[in-house]
Amino acid sequence: MAESWKADADGILVFTGLFSASVAALVAVSVQDLKPSSQDNSAFYLANIYQLLANANGIQVSIPATLTDPSIPFSPPSHAVWVNSLWFLSLAISITCALLATLLQQWARRYIKITQPRYSPHKRARIRAFFAEGVDKLHLPWAVEALPTLLHVSLFLFFGGLLMFLFNINHTVFSAVAWWVGICAAVYIWVTFMPIFRHDSPYYAP
Template identity: 40%
Template sequence: KLWTVYIDEAERYDKALLEGWRRDMDGMLLFSALYTASLTAFVIESYKTLREDPQDTTVSLLTQISQQLASQSNGPPESIGELNAFQPLLSSLICNTFWFISLVLGLTCSLLATFVQQWTRDFIHKTTMRPSPVLSARILAFSYLGLRRFGMHTFVDVIPILLHASLFLFFAGLIGFLQPVNAPLMYLMACTLFVFALVYMSLTLIPLISLDAPYRTPL
């Protein structure tokens, strides 16, 4: 009777814990899939600013040739000088650095969420075998202690932190992307990001001050 009560309570606790993890990972997978797809569209456009446009090189050469031909009437022809080496803008470097890191973090979150789903299925499979009440109780205790020993709870908590960091990097890169395009729009985006960061920090600190606050962030 005692083992049956223990097994029922342990299974109820484990089921609630694993179901919560599974639902969280489902949401993470959906959000990260949509997010990385949108981010990829931005990266496709932004990485072009890291290399020289062949059309710009052609225009520069034609301009120099035109200037050389125009100067022939005033004296001996001048040789065409070397073209200046291409240097990407600092804003382009910052933007692409943030966005590529953000993309890697987003894809990593998807992979880790898939791992968690697989591990929870394996845990349920191992703990639902019932050869005997005593052995079943030992399997439940052994498996749960394994979760605690190897930091499964911490591992699950790290995934949303990475996803949130990826989102912040995207917003930061967006400021760099807009800097050479439109300064007022860049400042507007910077102010929006600043307000968003303040709200995020407030939601992080409020539970530390008021224990009954319903807000929570992965930090």
């Protein structure tokens, strides 16, 4: 039992490490949409200087409408808020899973150390029975099962943010990724509900 917990935690740690790095790389790009761009501010002031110099020489120049006045309070686009909310939440859940997986490894090692001392078989059996009762009463198996579930939730949040992010950038790329995400979602739902209809199904999802 404890060995299986430790093996599950090892796999989760590897996945969360790679997944968190990927999400963090995208968040570093998307978070720029939540704050005013310093380049846009510089362009606005340079355009103002150019306009003043041009007007002084009798040349009428207007500031392009695409340049926003920095004195006006900045309001990020709603899609940027949603994308960053989903990705930051996904990243937070993923890192939480990594922490819980690390704790699970420690719990498993401690359980193995305590329940496998160099005592007689009878005494070892009593120790195992004692701690097995504690494991059941404190619902440790539920905590173990919750780890993959949280990881799946994190992955779904990431995909939701990714689709929203791509929708506002390029519809062709969005369509390609949306098709793949849709296929994966359909397979996931199929795997989740298959044990209900096929009791001999080896497939399982939290």
